[in-house]
Every structure is written in structure tokens, then in C-alpha cells.
Amino acid sequence: MNVVENWNSANDFIFYGKNGDFASNQTAMQELSMLCLHLLQISLVYINTLMIQKVLSEPTWMNRMQEEDLRALTPLFYLHINPYGRFRLNMNERLVIENLAA
Template sequence: MNTQLLQAVLRDPTWAAKLTDEDRRALSPLFWAHVNPYGRFTLDLNSRLDLGSLPAA
């Protein structure tokens, strides 16, 4: 999921113009702050996130 979101941001020309080479070097899909390693996870495998409707910040 993180990789898909990064790709969507990098395809956006507005963000592409804002990112420097240093910013690009620091990008990684290995974010984990949204992961709850000690709780209960509710997964709905019958639904999907609509990545085509991401807002252009």
C-alpha cells in the first residue's frame, strides 16, 4: 500500500516540482507508523481502496 501511495504522489506534477534530489533520496515505502503491532486488526478482504481518487495536495 505504501508503495502505491508513493507512486501516486510522485506521478503528480505538483509534488514532483516540490521535491528536491535530497527529498527523493529520503523516500521509502517502509513507513510503519500506521501499523498497530499489539492490537486487533480488522481486515475486509472484500473491499479495496480507491487509489485513483487521491487528492492532489
């Protein structure tokens, strides 16, 4: 139940415009809004997962984790996201994410 509530609160946070309502009566526009929300959800979870993996790849942090801590890990957090700000996208730069498989 907590996971579903957390996911819904993340959806409300991401899809904040027009109070989270679909502003159009056109099916195509509603579908486009839903697909954009799904893309943002997937991107958020992916980046958060990579950040968690990077932190836990350090032995200092991994050794501090108990079984209960590992069981409680979730990529559904969004406090580091600013939905109101300006984001500069530079397609010539990549996020610094190390190859964790190496």
C-alpha cells in the same frame, strides 16, 4: 548502513512478540515465523510504495521534490502501522489504489 538499521528497526516493530525471538525449538515453527515476517515486510513495502507513488503523481508534490529528496525516499516506514490494534478484513472491499500506469 542507515538502510540496514531502518530495516532492522522495522523488523523489530513488526516481529514484536516474545521480544522478537523465535519461541519454538521446532524448525518448522521457526520457518513459519520467518515466512510470516517476510510476508509482512513485503506487504508493508508494497503498500508504502503505492502510497508514495500516489502522492508523487500529484504535480504539486512532485514539483516540490529536489534531487536529494527523491534520493532519500524509502518505503521502509511504519509509523502509520498499529501492531496492537484490531484489524477488520473485508474480502468484498478493496483498498482505494488508483491505477498509476494510466
